[in-house]
Amino acid sequence: MNKKKMLSAYTIVFIFLLVTAALTWIVPQSVVITNDSGTQEVIYNAIFGANGEVIRDAGAQPAGLWDVIMAPITGFQNAGPVSIAILMAGAFLGLINSVGALDAGIGGLLKRYTGTSLIAILMFVFAVFGSVFGFWEEIPAFSIVIVPLFVLAGYDVMTGLAVLFIGATAGNMASVVNPFSVGAAIGAIGNPELSLGSGMILRMVIFIAMYLVGVIYVIKYANSVKNDKAKSVVADIEVNTRVNEEGHELPELTKKRFWSIMVLVGIIVLLILGYMPWYVVELDGGKTLQDVINAPINFIASIPVLGNLSGLKHFTPFGDWYFGEFAFVFLLGSILIGLINKMSEEEFVKEFANGAKDLLGVILVLSVANGISVLMGSKTSGMSVTFVYWIQTALQGIPSWAFSIATVAAYVGIGFFLQSTSGVAGITMPILGAVTMALFQGSDIGATGGQVMLISAFTVGINFMCGIYPGASTMGTLELFHVPYDRYLKFTLKVFLPMLVVGCLIISASQFLGLI
Secondary structure, three states: OOOOOOOOHHHHHHHHHHHHHHHOOOOEOEEEEEOOOOOEEEEOOEEEOOOOOEEEOOOEOOOOHHHHHHHHHHHHHHOHHHHHHHHHHHHHHHHHHHOOHHHHHHHHHHHHOOHHHHHHHHHHHHHHHHHHHOOOOOHHHHHHHHHHHHHHOOOOHHHHHHHHHHHHHHHHHHOOOOHHHHHHHHHHHOOOOOOOOOOHHHHHHHHHHHHHHHHHHHHHHHHHHHHOHHHOOOOOOOOOOOOOOOOOOOOOOOHHHHHHHHHHHHHHHHHHHHHOOHHHOEOHHHOEHHHHHOHHHHHHHHOHHHHHHHOHHHOOOOOOOOHHHHHHHHHHHHHHHHHHOOOOHHHHHHHHHHHHHHOHHHHHHHHHHHHHHHHHEOOOEEHHHHHHHHHHHHHOOOOHHHHHHHHHHHHHHHHHHOOOHHHHHHHHHHHHHHHHHHHHOOOOOHHHHHHHHHHHHHHHHHHHHHHHOOOHHHHHHHHHOOOOHHHHHHHHHHHHHHHHHHHHHHHHHHHHHOOO
16 A cells, blocks of 8 residues: 655745745735835835836736746855855765764763753753754754764654754744844844843743743653654654664774864854854943954964964954854864874765765755745845735734734744744834834833833744744755655644743733743
């Protein structure tokens, strides 16, 4: 009897692309302009002309065959920075796998920690990553390490994926100090009384709650699978575990393998240093913690010969890193792995290329997924602006007691059309910030307190949708392990929905609990 097979990630994402193209025939576009007062304003049913002028009553702008086929190509071009970052991470992981360092390190972890401890520790790490710098696009690269770890520990592929996706979503929904969501929202609202520290206690409470809900769910599932493999959500299908489970003996942790693992640890430390928003911590004398963290680098760069030889004069300061720097540390790590293990030039190039090749499928899925964004439009023009306009218009008549729940729901809807947190913040916060000010001006928490609730509603709602949306990172990772999207969705909704409800309840009760 033939089992019904789920469509591949490529096909699912392309279907979404076709649906988006069909919508362009009936949904008018809109644009975002900066008016005379310096605030952003949405012009409904309008497009930008060739010279940047606003053309009103333009109606729908249908996408034809050319547009549909070109969208993934344009999406690939737009995804250049994240694509090279993923390829470099794949190349590094291919090298470290080829020398047996990863398996040896996993063996060491399994001897020292139980599976439950591993789940709790790693989920906390990824939740912190999400809360600090919006960890998501990096998931495909990390999955190559994390998923095999849990398979070797006696769990299933979905356990490893859950540690990554649920951990990251918990952190993203809280976004305690995430400059790409909270920082962007504060900047877009334009209230001088708001800072990245505003509402931090509320966001920390949300973080703890999200993490606990997520980790309890994953541990319960993982333990049930370990006791009975038939309880795995992918038990009846063939998945790619990326390990040889039958007779797989973990290699010895030799000196070379130990130092190879230390390279991976060093990469993680550098990424934390690079992505952490150190500039939000202000010190005496007008300096920030970012100045202190980067002082050694700046000192070396100031030495004439050494500064030129090292190239540190052009170093991107810690705290300002992006995908280019992400790719750099993995490329540097690859070179160090080759040197530590005394690999020949031929062997190094072969394993480097094979590692990058393993993630090529992720890049292709990413390209088609970004093609959807091309057809939807940008944060300043297109259908995406229209959908955001409709949702935020519906919110303006909501009473204050229901505002937080309605706003979370609105951002869940907005997240279906536009996943860029900074882009959504730029479009919606100027208007919803003003709506919030009017609703809470005479309340006990005041306008600023209401806007703090708005920001948390924004991060909870938009990142809930990001967790279930068939975007590039999600579909690329699932394709990597041959896990159908419907299985992933069925599994994650069981925890993401309770997380969403908990987030709504905390935000709604925050003004009564003294969290703002």
